[in-house]
Amino acid sequence: MKIITTNQELIHSISDERLLGRSIGFVPTMGALHQGHLDLIRASLDRNCYTVCSIFVNPTQFNDPKDLEKYPRTLSSDSEMLLKAGCDLLFAPDVAEIYPKVPDTTPSFDMIGMDRVMEGKFRPGHFDGVVQVVYRLLDLVKPDHLFMGLKDYQQQAIIGRMILALNLPVFLVSVETTREEDGLAMSSRNARLTPEWRQKAPIIFETLQAVKTDVLAGKNISRIEAFYFSKLTELGFRMEYLEICNPLTLQPISHFKDKAVVCIALWAGDVRLIDNILIVA
Numbered sequence: 001m002k003i004i005t006t007n008q009e010l011i012h013s014i015s016d017e018r019l020l021g022r023s024i025g026f027v028p029t030m031g032a033l034h035q036g037h038l039d040l041i042r043a044s045l046d047r048n049c050y051t052v053c054s055i056f057v058n059p060t061q062f063n064d065p066k067d068l069e070k071y072p073r074t075l076s077s078d079s080e081m082l083l084k085a086g087c088d089l090l091f092a093p094d095v096a097e098i099y100p101k102v103p104d105t106t107p108s109f110d111m112i113g114m115d116r117v118m119e120g121k122f123r124p125g126h127f128d129g130v131v132q133v134v135y136r137l138l139d140l141v142k143p144d145h146l147f148m149g150l151k152d153y154q155q156q157a158i159i160g161r162m163i164l165a166l167n168l169p170v171f172l173v174s175v176e177t178t179r180e181e182d183g184l185a186m187s188s189r190n191a192r193l194t195p196e197w198r199q200k201a202p203i204i205f206e207t208l209q210a211v212k213t214d215v216l217a218g219k220n221i222s223r224i225e226a227f228y229f230s231k232l233t234e235l236g237f238r239m240e241y242l243e244i245c246n247p248l249t250l251q252p253i254s255h256f257k258d259k260a261v262v263c264i265a266l267w268a269g270d271v272r273l274i275d276n277i278l279i280v281a
């Protein structure tokens with residue numbers, strides 16, 4: 001596996017692959033890799049001749065400077081994991097490489113309010129930063145396929161919207177959430193859960209499955225939301241949201257027709273967790 005840090009080296013390596021007619025898959029990450037990321041790499045290896053992974057802790061998507069400071073940086077163990085997984089190229093640039101001091105060239109597009117709900121409500125400006133960095137990385141890597149996890153449902157939906165609105169020549173592949181055996185969605189934050197919260201945490205996915213059953217049974221949407229919101233609150237979680245929404249626009253729905261996504265964000269002690277489930281009739 002090649003490890004590079006500059007745009008020049010990246011463009012050089014990619015153009016060699018292009019000249020060889022090899023398709024390119026791209027997995028953007030912020031490092032602190034776990035099995036969920038490796039499943040994205042696997043999905044890329046299955047569909048492409050050449051897989052590029054980026055590790056870049058993007059400052060523009062953090063609204064809390066303390067969060068940015070605390071974010072784990074584990075480049076050497078990450079690169080070992082990528083090597084073992086069969087990744088071809090690791091791009092690990094610094095901030096000046098991604099954001100040189102020229103005016104920002106991210107084209108604007110209508111996020112149709114997708115950035116203002118759920119995560120966008122609790123982390124203002126977060127998705128502007130995500131869009132900015134993913135646009136920049138796509139412009140550098142120019143992959144055939146972009147791989148993103150469904151765990152961050154709203155993020156991949158907004159990036160899908162960007163690709164459509166700006167007519168970008170890349171195909172988004174959204175990959176199923178990787179779960180622990182007890183159903184907890186994998187996340188680098190899970191390691192920070194106390195043993196008590198870790199034991200309770202599988203209830204999040206169990207709740208999502210119960211919501212799905214109730215939605216498919218035709219129960220009232222706002223009553224379902226209120227019921228499970230209170231149930232998780234009673235169990236001691238500090239709830240941010242539990243929303244049943246349209247999976248394409250992310251706007252809340254009042255009736256279920258044929259598809260929906262249920263998204264949850266909550267605090268388990270000091271650790272903020274998110275998860276979601278898709279419902280297709």
Ligand code: PAF
Nearest residue numbers: 028029030058130133152
């Ligand atoms: O999901 C992440 O790790 C980040 O938001 C991403 C997509 C790599 C952009 O910085």
